[in-house]
Amino acid sequence: MTDIKIEEKWQRKWQEAGIFHSDPNNKKKIYVTVAYPYPSGAMHIGHGRTYTVxxxxxxxxxxxxxNVLFPMGWHVTGAPVVGIAKRIERRDQWTMDIYKNIHKVPEEELEKFIDPEYIVEYFSREYHDVMTRMGYTIDWRREFKTLDPHYQKFIEWQFRKLKEKDLVRIGEHPVKYCPECENPVGDHDLLEGEGVGINELTLVKFELDGEYLVAATFRPETLFGATNLWLNPDSEYIKINVNNENWIIAKEAYSNILNQKKDILKVSDVNAKELIGKHVKNPLTGDKHIILPASFVDPEYATGVVYSVPGHAPADLIALLDLKNNEKQLEKYNIKDQVLGIQAIGIIKLEGFSNVPAKDMIDRYNVTNQNDINLKDVTNELYKLEHAKGVMDKDTGVYQGLGVSEARDEIIKLLTNEGKGDILFEFAERPVICRCGTKCVVKILDDQWFLKYSDERWKEVTYQCLDDMNIIPEEVRANFNYYIGWLQDWACSRRIGLGTKLPWNKDWLIEPLSDSTIYMAYYTIAKYMKDINPEDLNDQFFDEIFLGLKSSVAPTHGINQELTNEMKDEFNYWYPLNWRLSAKDLVGNHLSFHIFHHSAIFPQEKWPRGIVVFGMGLLEGHKMSSSKGNIVMLEDAIKTYGSDVIRLFLMSSAEPWQDFDWRENEVKGISKRLEWFLEFSQRVEKIYGSEIILEDHETLPKVKKPINKWMLAQVNMRIMDATKALEGFQTRKALQEAFFLFKKDIDHFFFRIEHETEDAVAMEEIAEVLVYILGVWIRLMAPFVPHGCEELWERYGGHELVSTKMWPEHYQDPNDEIIQKGEEIVYGLSQDINEIKKVINIKPTKIHVYVAPEWKWKLFDIANNIGKPDIGKIMQEAIKQNVHDNKKEIAEFAKKIGKEMTKIKYLGMIDEYSALNNSIEFLSGEADAEVIIYDKPTYDPQGKSRNAMPYKPAIYIE
Incomplete structure (x- = not known):
């Protein structure tokens, strides 16, 4: 429907008119924001969905x-872009290829990417350009970068407020950490591993000749059931010195432990194969356990040393059974007799299980070997059951009779207090990879600043804020409740990167998720900042603007009171924020932080009112990933299809909170569907026969013909349903109503009026209806395909921009349903006639149609009032009301009512005779025969009239 030149034409006109510059006025306001982008690369099609909604x-x-405010800024703080600059500087081939071939950065520009600030400057300009080309209605006067000194003053104020409320602390805490960037990382900093948590494991020291093989476990209470240790003989192991003890661990695990323990030294390499067959001492029981080979041990996870509990760990039991059957391995390490003698030990009672629950589980799920895809799930399932319902059994000493979770806590205490164990933090899943390409570790920082999300008072007020918010989709509210309760203290500062320095300790930078929680408030005053010296901004100024706190002393900031009042009024006009939109993977961090920080800093009347959560994007059924090249760049898509096609596809393929899938064939199909507009407008031109001025046809035309009334009733319904859908951000549902089903209605309308083209009076009324429809359709689709709609509006006499026109009005008419039902009967009758013609296979001369007599309608009314097809009650009430003098006919019809009423929506009696008689030209034309409608069966040679039902006339063909 549009090409690039037409799109650029309207983008210029919108900018020249300044129609998206939003300032306070006397209108009701809507303030909507979406997560500002981190511009470290070009926009892809997933960004297109994010910002089009x-x-x-x-x-x-x-x-x-x-009065709508939709602003945009650039999130340029954090460490990832610093890592990118370092990789560009050392000419890292993987990075160079991505930026040359995927992000299409020219060679001369790429040379400048050794400066991280230039990277974000380059891509924020590109984002701005592509967003403009997508037709976004952004108020660009409010654009800012998080490196801007004005914004940094705002962030300093925010953090001083939080510290005043004792919501920031310094301390020791495990964090995700990039060794290359030398910085903690959040989900926004990662290529892989977003949303991965950090687990606490217990280290258990198994003595071997005065040294220790150190195993890691979630379940130290199972030490009573240990039978052996597992090592991976194909992996490299090393000996390290920790607090004057020699530990043996996997070489790959060293970097993780190095970042959590102090004063660690590597002593030597260790040959794992030489350890197989030796014995270690259990620190809890004193028992000796043999060291056995196992290829399933992951040297990157925890310590690369695993102790085996085949009675309670299905994976261990299967591994032991496999080893017992592996003659080659048993002979290689000379361990056959010892391995064959190992038996599973049961130490936890679990109702419904034997004393070896692991065997019960693998039998129940028919797990046969270590490669079985169900093994991991079976293991986790047993762990959960034992944790929730298990009780320590005999041979567990003082712990006998304790619940598993209670015994676990006590045993952890014992191991750590007596130096027999330690604590290690590990990722719940691997890999976790920084955007710089480095594998991350868990690091314990001992002078780290944290936001105290664990504070119960803060959680309480955050829950209160959430309770007052609209959440779309509503089922995500449970996720917010979970994460608000689950969140603990969050590392909010970094040593390296771009960003705002912590106001009370300039050695630290505030991390990206912590400086992007209340910036929606800053948008309201951002347009004023270009004329203000950032040094004139201080806490007193922000207190007055955002909190209405007027100091009793003379202002210490350098901004005159008149301008201060103007900014304060602007903030108070736009706040609270109506809607915040962001991705579902940010519910557990950014979006929850957004609620936490607003509830802590602002008064209740300024708390945010709503959140919309987005689904993820797929490309041809696979997860999008720019690092893997599985991506479509938005600029390339615009060049290929145009912005309107992209917008229409993205909004129609799935609701915003559902995952969408970009498929080329479907995009091409959507492109063809946009031609519907042109085809329709050309048909309207031909029928109307003179110059169309849409602005003269915005009110509902007065019509007499039933089919015209039906069409207007459909228009009413589409307006109403599309409006309701958009109010709830249901873009797909809105397009179903405003585009796809509307097109179906129009097609039916053209089909119905084919037989009226000879009637000049009838066609004049139809022409008025069609012009009205054209105007409505263009306005309904303007939010989705704005460029094409502007072009059509201008073509048909629009003096104003369609973007500034009023949304089509829904005219409430109680007769609409009756009118629609009448057309349903007419069309249904036409279909029935054609079906009968096919069956009898003769050309009819006359078709006799009989409508249901009044008494049948009364019986329907009775059944409808009763609410269920109770034949006895229907008969009783029919006799009482004397609806018909033939009780036999009443009884026969009452039996049919139940079945019929389940098929239809009963609206009460309508004038079927008039509805059919007024459509006689259509019915006769479609049947290619004379159609006669009978109010009363004056001619009925075969008694067909007795088959007539409400909404379903009877037919006799001769």
């Missing part, structure tokens, strides 16, 4: 008459 909503609400 709020734009469609903003356009819709603007057309409804609201």
């Amino acid at each position: 709020p734009d469609v909503y903003a356009r819709f609400k603007r057309m409804q008459g609201y």
Whole structure:
């Protein structure tokens, strides 16, 4: 429907008109924001979905008459871009290829990417350009970068406020850490491993000749059931000195432990094969356990040393059974007799299981070997059951009779207090990879600053804020409740990267997720900042603007009171924020932080009102990943298809909170569907026969013909349903109503009026209806495909921009359902006639149609009032009301009512005779025969009239 030149034309006109510059006025306001991007690479199609959803909503609400603010900024703080700059500087081939071939950065620009600030400057310009080309209604006067000194003053104020409330602390805490960037990392800093948690494991020291093989476990209470240790003989192991003890661990595990323990020294390499067959001492029981080979041991996970509990760990039991059957391994290490003698030991009672629950589980799920895909799930399932319901059994000493979880805590205490164990933190899943390409570790920082999300008072007020918010989709509210309760203290500072320095300790930078929680408030005053010296901004200024706190002393900031008042009024006009939109993977961090920080800093009347959560993007069924090249760049898609096609596909393929899948064939199909607009407008031109001025046809035309009334009733319904859908951000549902089903209605309308083209009076009324429909359709689709709609609006006499026109009005008419039902009967009758013609296979001369007599309608009314097809009650009430004098006919019809009423939506009696008689030209034309409608069966040679039902006339063909 549009090409690039037409799109650029309207983008210029919008900018020249400044129609998306939003300032306070006397209108109701809508303030909507979406997560500002981290511009370290070009926009891809997933970004297109993210930013099109709020734009469609903003356009819709603007057309409804609201004053809408939709701003945008650039999140350029953090360490990832520093890592990128380092890799560019050392000419890392993988990085160079990504930026040359995927992000399409010219060679001369790429040379400048050794400066991290230039990277974000380059891509923020590109983002701005592509967002403009997508037709986004952004108020660019409010654009800022998180490195701007004005914004940094705002962040300093925010953190001083939190510290005043004792919501920031310094201390020791495990964090995700990139050794290359020398910095803690958050989910936004990662290529892989977003959302991966950090688990606490217990280290258990098994003595071997005065040294220790150190195993890691979630379940130290199972030490009573240990039978052996597992090592991976194909992996490298090393000896390290920790607090004057020699530990043996996997070489790959060294970097993780190095970042959590102090004063560690590597002593020597260790040949794992030489350890197989030796024995270690259990620190809890004193028992001796043999060291056995196991290829399943992951040297990167924890310590690369695992102790085996075949009675309670299905994976261990299967591994032991496999080894017992592996003659080659048994002979290689000369361990056959010892391995064959190992028996599983049961030390936890679990109702419904034997004393070896692991065997019960593998038998129940028919797990046969270590490669069985169900083994991991079976193991986890047993762990959960024992943790929740297990009781320590005999041979567990003082712990006998304790619940598993209680015994676990006591045993951890014992091991750590007596130096027989330690604590290690490990990722719940691997790999976790920084954007710089480095594998991350868990590091314990002992002078780290944390936001105290664990604070119960803060959680309480955050829950209160959430309770008052609209959440879309509503089922995500449970996730927010979970994460608010689950969140513990969050490392909010970094040593390296870009960002705002911690105001009370300039050696630290505030990390990216912590400096992006309340920036929506800053947007409201950002347009003023270009004329203000950042040194004139201080806490007193921000207190007055955002909290209404007027100092009793003379202002210490350098901004005059008139400008201060103007900014304060602007903030108070736009706040609270109506809607915040972001991805579902940010519910557990950014979006929850957003609620935490607003509830801590702002008064309740300024708390955010709503959140919309996005699904993820797929490309041809696979997860999008720019690092793996599985991506479509948004600029390339615009060049190929145009912005309107992209917008229409992204909004129609799935609801915003559902995952969408970019498939080329489907995108091409959507492109063809946009031609519907042109085809329809050309048909309207031909029928209308003179110059169309849409702005003269915005009110509902007065019509007499039933089919025209039906079409207007359908228009009403589509407006109403599309409006309701958009109010709830249901873009797919809105497009189903406003585009796909509307097109179906129009097609039916053209089909119905084919037989009226000879009637000039009838065609004049139809022409008025069609022009009205054209105007409505263009306005309904303007939020979705704005460029094409502007072009059509201008073509058909629009003097104003369609983006500024009022949203189509829904005219409430109680007769609409009756009108629609009438057309349903007419069309259904036409279909029935054609079906009968096919069966009898003769050309009819006359078709006689009989409508249901009044008494049948009364019986339907009775059944409808009763609420269920109770034949006895229907008969009783029919006789009482004397609806018909033939009780036999009443009884026969009452039996049919139940079945019929389940098929239809009963609206009460309608004038079927008039509805059919007024459509006689259509019915006769479609049947290619004379159609006669009978109110009363004056001619009925075969008694067909007795088959007539409400909404379903009887037919006799001759």
